[in-house]
């Protein structure tokens with residue numbers, strides 16, 4: 188008799204629904220082992236949960252001998268009768284008749300039961316083991332769910348999914364934070380954002396496009412909110428009246444991400460992450476950056492008129508908005524022209540300010556967007572004003588000479604949404620394989 192893994196049932200099925208007294212196959216990782224003379228108790232873990240297996244010497248001498256030698260995190264399969272058991276986790280256990288050890292684990296280099304006993308750096312060195320901890324795995328289930336919700340939102344609202352090149356000939360978001368690569372005999376860069384290509388998607392006639400893909404930033408600083416590679420949820424839409432139209436889409440996309448996270452994982456998430464946002468906000472207030480300066484000043488934070496908000500100012504603003512509007516998210520609009528990229532549309536009546544916005548979630552920027560400049564002559568001037576050479580943007584500029592509608596869009600940082608939703612202390616926790624100035628492996 189051999190165990191057929193194709194007959195395998197998940198732990199969740201056995202704990203809920205499967206028939207008592209029947210024989211089942213289970214398989215997974217050994218969470219813990221306790222040896223009591225002629226009995227060995229194994230807690231088995233699979234992707235759906237944990238349950239107890241009891242291996243009795245008088246039922247299978249072979250299985251009992253194998254079980255006694257098991258080490259935590261070994262991979263096993265077992266076949267046996269499902270019985271009720273008051274003492275067992277979940278009230279049921281399997282009385283094992285056959286046991287197969289597929290892979291025996293060495294002593295573990297990190298504590299995978301309690302993540303707080305290991306530094307984040309070491310956890311990341313051993314990421315595959317770190318993720319055996321259900322808490323850590325849950326972060327990525329939430330992330331997948333949020334990305335799915337965003338994708339579904341865009342599909343349901345007429346956006347076309349596009350896949351743009353990540354090897355590019357020119358930087359898009361300003362010069363400094365771009366990775367250079369060697370592309371045969373030419374210099375090239377890793378895309379900081381699909382910005383120019385998503386605009387191309389609109390101008391090509393798709394009108395509404397989105398992309399969920401990697402973005403690269405040569406961000407030399409060590410902070411808890413920057414990665415050098417992150418997942419960007421980007422969208423772009425044509426024929427808009429103003430950036431208000433863009434904000435409405437960003438608002439709905441982000442709220443549907445939060446809603447999906449709460450609906451699917453809310454209960455489990457609160458068990459591990461007590462600071463998880465506990466409700467879907469009904470809407471997101473909008474304030475201009477000039478109002479934000481005022482609010483900050485009246486709370487004793489010194490801010491320069493016409494400057495970007497520092498991360499400290501953003502954090503403080505998050506607190507103020509939570510207090511004043513009972514809102515965990517806020518749009519800050521009309522950023523100064525001098526801190527926005529060349530493609531941003533300036534306000535017609537106040538050209539030192541722009542039709543743009545940032546979205547803050549619990550005091551951290553999670554998205555940026557706005558209306559784009561679609562008038563060719565103005566765009567050329569803006570490039571020059573930002574010290575960029577229009578020659579490097581020839582293909583981009585040409586799009587604006589052959590019929591470009593008024594348009595706008597936004598980019599949402601997926602890891603930042605997850606981080607702020609769960610209340611994580613470091614963005615690296617929300618990235619499967621984080622890249623920062625030191626880390627390239629694994």
Ligand code: AMO
Pocket residue numbers: 360379380381382404406412413414415416417419421422552553554555556557596597598599600601602603
């Ligand atoms: P921006 O540069 O503000 O705008 O980036 C958009 C969003 O991407 C996320 N983000 C990051 N996340 C982790 N690590 C980083 N180093 C990092 N840098 C950015 C943030 C940020 O809000 N093209 C514009 C978007 C647009 O206007 O459509 C852009 O890329 O959540």
